[in-house]
Amino acid sequence: MVDITIRGAGIFGLSIAWACACRGAAVRVVDPHGPMAGASGGLVGxxxxxxxxxxxxxxxFQLxxxxxAGxxxxxxADASGHDPGYVRSGRLQPIADAAALELARAREDTAKELWQDNARWTVTDTPTSK
Known part of the structure; x- marks a missing residue:
């Protein structure tokens, strides 16, 4: 007998299943393609x-x-004996024009105030290739 059934064995489905199991629920995960089969087709998680x-x-809440997450x-990883592959790597985002650059730079100070030393918003210049 199961308490909860999760449809989808991607990163979110397995995470929800894990959280429920840690709280004592009997969990069933159903996915016709198996765990982490890539059904999302994108950078989910x-x-x-x-x-x-x-x-x-x-x-x-999202912050x-x-x-x-770490x-x-x-x-x-400790419970499963397997590295889930989590990495806190940051994100690169190209800036299209001067207005977007001005907005991105303004966000640096606000982010520092709100996120403190927990996360950073950094605008950097990249050299042009020759």
Whole structure:
């Protein structure tokens, strides 16, 4: 007998299954393609802090989730004996024009204030290739 059935064995489905099992639920995961078969077709499971302007409880919750992810995946590795491949690697985003560059630079200060030393918003110049 199961308490909960999760459809999908991608990063989110398996994470939900793990969280439920850790809380004592009997969990069944159903996915016709098997675990981590790539059904999402994209970069699912990626967490990044929201842009710092118009900060609200939802954005704060996502930041807290991002900051808790390292411990969460470490616990998964310890319990399973397998490296889940979690890495906090950052994100690169090209800036299209001067207005977007000005906005990105303004976000650096706000992000530092809101995120403190837990995450960074950094705008860098890249050299042009010859």
């Amino acid at each position: 990626a967490l990044a802090p929201h842009v710092p302007e118009n900060w609200n409880p939802k954005k704060a 807290d989730s991002l900051l808790a 411990r969460y995946w470490s616990d998964v």
